[in-house]
Each structure stands twice: as C-alpha cells, then as structure tokens.
Amino acid sequence: MITIQELGLSIMSHSPKPFYAVGGSEYGIKDKYIDTLTQHYGKKEEYPSVSDCIDFLSVKHLIKVHPALYVIRYDENFVSSIDVETSRKIRSLRNIGTIFCVYSDPKHIAKLDKFIPEFTCSVDAVDFKYIEKYLHKDFPGLDDRSIKIAAKCSSNYGHARTICKSMINANPEILAKMPEDSIIKLFGCGTTSVESDIQKAIAGRNFVQAVNLIESYEGDFDSLIYTVLQTMIELEKILTSKYSESDLKDYVKFWKIEDIYHMFMNGYDQLEKLRSNTSTDVKSSLIYLFGLFTFKDVPSTEVMNSDC
C-alpha cells in the first residue's frame, strides 16, 4: 500500500498513476485530490463500475479518447471480483488518464492491497498542522482565526473545509465579534455535556434537559449517579444554611426537603441495585431517577419498589 504522502506527491506533482483505489475516513482529502486531478486533465467522468470503465478504455476508438479522470465510487463488485488477471489489466493501462476509485470500508482496501498495492492507499486522520495548511491554501480569503477555529472544530479535513466554506460566506464583521466558543457551538462541535451541566439540570428538575445532556455525555455514567446524590446534599445544605454559597442556589426553589430526601434515597437505592445486579443498566437507572423529577412530590423508595 502506498502512503498518503506518496499519493499526494504523485498527484500534486502532476505525474499521476493510471489507477488509484483510495479508502479511509478522510473524505476531504479524497475530494481535494479529485479536484486536483480534474484540473490536471481538464475533464472528469463518473463511471458506475471499474469494469465498465476498463472496457470502455480497452476498445479502440475511431476518435482518440483524451486522457481524463474517471471517478468510480464504492464499486464493491470490483473488490469481490479482482484477481491476478484484472490486476494485470490495470497495470497495463497506458495514456488513458487516471481511474480514481473511492472506498470507505477498510476491508475493501485490504483486499485491493493484496492485488494492486502500488495503487492502493488509505487516507485516514490527517495531522492538525496539515489541516490548517490545506485550509489556508484552499481559503486564502479567510483570516487565520477562522482557519484555526475550523481546524479545532474537526480532526477531519473534509468537515473542516465545509466549515470554512460556511464561514467565508458569513458576514466577516459579525464573525469577528463572535467568541470562539460560540462559533464552535454554532457548527455543532464541542457540544459534549459536562457534569456541571447535568448537575444544573438535576437541580432544576428538568427531565428533558437531563436526558438530552446524558446523551452527549462522554464520561462515566456510574459517576452521574453520585452526581445525583451530591446535588441533593448540596441542595440540602442551601436549604439548611441560607448563607451558603453555591451555584445551585437559584434552583432550591424547585425543592422541598422531603423531595431532596426521597431523591437521595432513590439514588442510593439505584446504586445498590447496580452493585448487586450486573444486568441493571446505569443509563436506564439515570433516566429512571430523572423521571422522578416529573412527580409533584418525589415518591419514596418504598413506593417505587412496591409491587402495586
């Protein structure tokens, strides 16, 4: 298999090979190479399958076919049918331009690598500094801050390029005034929830928000049960000593001491069940606990554990 550097060098130096099978998750780089090859040949054609394309190029044409770029996307039949004969045919291709096959499944690339290793490449994660470099080249009109934000938003060059395309069409004055975090959030990046957000949703008895937040939580769910207990202890502290300083002070109006007590006991009960029964799912336990917010009075563990 050739490396991404070898692939890039052959394409960027305008000496492309007649065939490439390119896989990997980095779709932006694949698009970039397709654009470069299109510019090189001045013509791009999409074919449904490699065999159709090779058949077309193998026959003699009355009017000479000029070298062009032929793009074939996700042709699984080619992968399953490739053999020594096909690889020989591919190696004998001359002056036809370039056949560029795009794949995403690593298994396909592994199979192709056995027969045509000199034409196969997997383009996966690209180094952060290369993404920035490529973006600067692609979007010369975009300022350095915006490029850095796009690169920070995604480790995928294709995704970062899409973000740059959006930013270049935005009002530059408004963009310049917006804080970095807001721009990152605007593009749906960096939105993984943190424990303090979840604690506020618990303190605010907001079932929908709490459930949504755990969907984007990447930490240990088990620790969130302790967050429920910790929140109840904190709320009890605010209720007991009015002078206590806490970020949760504004939420204490949603709670009576009985609710705090029952919520703590239900949380503890769920922890005990999780520890004694391995089939209990932590996430389900959390959603169960959040569901108790929706009651006007939080039910006791006795009520919740009773059969009727």
Added chain:
Amino acid sequence: MIADSQKESLAELNLLAQSKRQSILIEGPSGSGKTYLSKQYANMLSIDDCSIVPPKVSDIREALDASLSLDNPLMLVIENLDLGTPAASYTLLKSLEEPLPNVYIIITCRNIQGVPDTIISRSAVVTLSPPTLNDIDSYGKEKNTVKFNAVSSRLAWHCARSFSDADSVLEMNPDEIEYYESLAEVCKFKESVSTIVWKLGHYPSGKESNLELAIRSVIELMHNNFVTRCGVDCIRDLNRNRIAQHAVLAKFVFNAKYCE
C-alpha cells in the same frame, strides 16, 4: 494472646496443620484476628516466609510468580478477597487446584458470600466469631495496661467491637478520645448533611476519624431504635465497600436527621 472467640478456630487450624492443608479460607468480621490466625497457622507449620497480599490481580499474580522461583515453604495470605474483583479470585484458582508443594495459600474474607463458589469448594473454610467485649478488654489490657486504664471508661472504648478498633483507640491522643463524646453536639442535627458527614469522618484536627467508632458513638449517644438500625446498615455498607464512603455516611445522616 489467644482470645476466647479465636480458640475454636485455632483448634480447627491445628487439625488442618496436621494434614498440611495448603488452601484455607478464614471468614470473620473486620478486626476479628483473621490475619493473626493466618500467622498462627504459619507458626504451626514452622513457615518463616509469610507474605500479606492485597486482593488485586496484579499483586496476587506477582506473589504467585515469585513463589515459583522459591524452594522454601512459603505462606501467601490473601487479605479480604471478598473486597477484590472476581478477576482477583479467578487468578488464584489454578494455584488452589494444583498447589506447588512449598506454597500455602490462606484467604481471608469478611463476607463469604462475596467469594466465588469455586474458591470456597477448593479451600478448607474456618469461621471466626467476632470478639466478645471481654476479649477486647483483655486484649487492650495486655497490649497497653496504662493506656487501657485511661480509656476503658470512655465512649470510644465502649464502641470498640474488634481488635483493630481496640488498636485504633489505644493509639488515639486525648483530643481524639474526646472527639467521640463531642459527637453529642453533632447528634442535634442542626447542621447540614454535608457538614455532619464531614464531622463524622474527621477529627477537629482534620485527620480522618475511625468511621465505625464514630457511627457507633452516634448510636450510643442517641439511644434511638431507628438510628441504631440505620447505623448498623451504614456500618454494613461501609464494610461491603460497594458504594463510596461519603454516600453511605450521607444516607445515614439523612435518615437520622429527617426520619425521626
């Protein structure tokens, strides 16, 4: 010194020593002298090399690997296996099934239900009773008569239920002894749960207290059946070690503060 509560178990170990039993499981409450009895078993077999091993996969594996290179008789005491993960127990299985001729494995546990059946079936089980109050007094008197005379009338000593509790009280300074009596103020439950939890877990100096003694002191000071029941549950949960200590304590305080 052999306490009354240990005599029966010691006699059982004596019989096992005669048959040179290589795998023994000693079950008993915290601080009842399980490790002490293990060392007695080593004495019975005239084994000088006795290693105490925590119930962790890496530690057990390391100890077993090290035993392969030794020829002399060796005793491995795996402490509180029930507090370890199942993987820690399974690490021992092979050695229990086919023990090396020179290696003796003693496993201790507080709760036999936390030990896999495969381990129990491969070991001779010896059950150790909790020490009586007389045992604890005799132990304290023998260990440090002067200190025992100074603390035997104090609440901390009255709350000691194991030899390790007794050791802990004998090592306390006067302020720490005083602390357990001062918990009477905490028992008024005028402060928040978090403050009370902190006070139960720490001496005024900030050093960590003996939690079981603190809970038993609250039980003694409050004379209330409900609090006693909650306190016993709290000590049980602390010993099980399944739920974080602060959560177990907070449950006890929540109950004691709001349920009566």
